[in-house]
Amino acid sequence: MDSEALRKYSALHPKPAGLSLQYGTAGFRTKAEQLDHVVFRMGLLAVLRSKAVTATIGIMVTASHNPEEDNGVKLVDPLGEMLHPSWEEYATQLAKAEEQELQKVITEICQKAAVNLHKDASVFIGRDTRPSSEKLSQSVIDGIQVLGGQYHDYGLVTTPQLHYMVCCQNTQGQYGKATLEGYYEKLSKAFMELIKQSHCSGECQRHLKIDCANGIGALKLSEMKPYFPQEVLIHIYNDGTKEKLNHLCGADFVKVHQKPPGGLDMKPNERCCSFDGDADRIVYYYKDTAGHFHLIDGDKIATLISIFLKELLAKMNQDFKMAVVQTAYANGNSTRYLQETLKVPVHCVKTGVKHLHHKAQEFDVGVYFEANGHGTVLFSKAAETKIRQLVKEEKDNEKREAAKMLENMIDLINQTVGDAVSDMLVIEAILALKGLTVQQWDALYADLPNRLLKVQVADRRVIDTTDAERRALTPPGLQEKIDALVKKYKLSRAFVRPSGTEDVVRIYAEADTQENADALAHEVSLAVFHLAGGKGAPPQP
Secondary structure (H helix, E strand, C coil), X not given: CCHHHHHHHHHHCCCCCCCCCCCXXXXXXXXXXXXXXXXXXXXXXXXXXXXXXXXXXEEEECCCCCCCCEEEEEXXXXXXXXXXXXXXXXXXXXXXXXXXXXXXXXXXXXXXXXXXXXXXXXXXXXECCCCXXXXXXXXXXXXXXXXXXXXXXXXXXXXXXXXXXXXXXXXXXXXXXXXXXXXXXXXXXXXXXXXXXXXXXXXXXXXXXXXXXXXXXHHHHHHHHHHCCCCEEEEEECCCCCXXXXXXXXXXXXXXXXXXXXXXXXXXXXXXXXXXXXXXXXXXXXXXXXXXXXXXXXXXXXHHHHHHHHHHHHHHCCCCCEEEEEECCCCHHHHHXXXXXXXXXXXXXXXXXXXXXXXXCCCCEEEEECCCCCXXXXXXXXXXXXXXXXXXXXXXXXXXXHHHHHHHHHHHCCCCCCCHHHHHHHHHHHHXXXXXXXXXXXXXXXXXXXXXXXXXXCCHHHCEEECCCCEEEECXXXXXXXXXXXXXXXXXXXXXXXXXXXXXXXXXXXXXXXXXXXXXXXXXXXXXXXXXXXXXXXXXX
């Protein structure tokens, strides 16, 4: 390690005094002007991680659905998955280190993680469309070069595209070609193979309006348009040419405010969807003839995909274990529908994509979605091998056709991470193949009315939870109080959990009517305020 170069470059990316950031599920996120030292140091860390695992590591500069003035950075592990938890710890240590301790911290990480500094390192870099992203990715490159790493800068890409590239590179092309063209070709080919089977003659044009959150999704969808078949007509809105990223638009805005985004005119019964700022989440929605807005969130997306996959698995008559993984935020009626009507096992895990991904890996077919629209499907190696084998060898027509469809689904789904573009094509293919309208999809089950609230507290750590965050262990008396409140309402449940990023406690409540869900959420928020050290004035109804 060239300590002189490290000192010189580190001085060019100084750490603001007193700033302390934590690497969370989304990596680091904060105001863009506070991030320069962090991204430089993540360039260093990516090199160390690459040397430790002898593989290419990804580094993405994005703050996803946050406002345009924020930015962030996250690392991607060799198979396109999120950074290993033990290295999240190293990321935090490196980001917090004072200038003069930097070399010492790097040496400690090398010792703890058995990093051989003489090995080669390779890093893939991507960034979103924020004004600050280009300069920050230059700082990443400085960090990579100081420790002698090689890099490939993909420039503007969606977060899932970078995850995809890293996986392709480290599987020596088995997962696909590590280029944007490779990504577009793999997805569009699988999509076309699937919709060939739909019972639609040439007249069957499928219109879809897409709100791209004024982000990277618009650029990449435009690039992908020539790869789509004629039948698919996508109309891009909020393409970033006029308005600010994520401002009054995008998947997060639509989900939280339960209303359509600005910049998109909806006619009754038109199918519309929204991506978030870095295109790793998607939600669908439509307006009915009475003008009411209907949101189709991650829970309903998971349900649609599960119905389709379960039918294909049944046709193949193979003994594959399938399950759906949700968090406590999943609507109670989606869980009921999956378990009771579809008879698919459902598992609940802690909030955060890494927990869902990890659990889904336990099954032959693991479907996971957060209610916010981030999710994907994972196929076990054994299941994938068996499915591809049946396509080649199965004599029975129906079984072979089912296997062929599943094979195309495997190729269409981005198994590394939730991907709005890939998920959108999966949904469009299933709706076409099943001949479903957006209204029929929505009518699978009715969501229970629910309400999300947050309460500011002096210290979020006073709340400790168990049972996948569905029950509070501390402070004493809080869970008993919640249990008593829940008993007052029909079909109700409520839970509280500390935020991962700020001193607030998040509250979720659902009940038989919106009025009751609102009342229950408010009563629980008062209990949190009084028992968990609320700040400011008590919550108002």
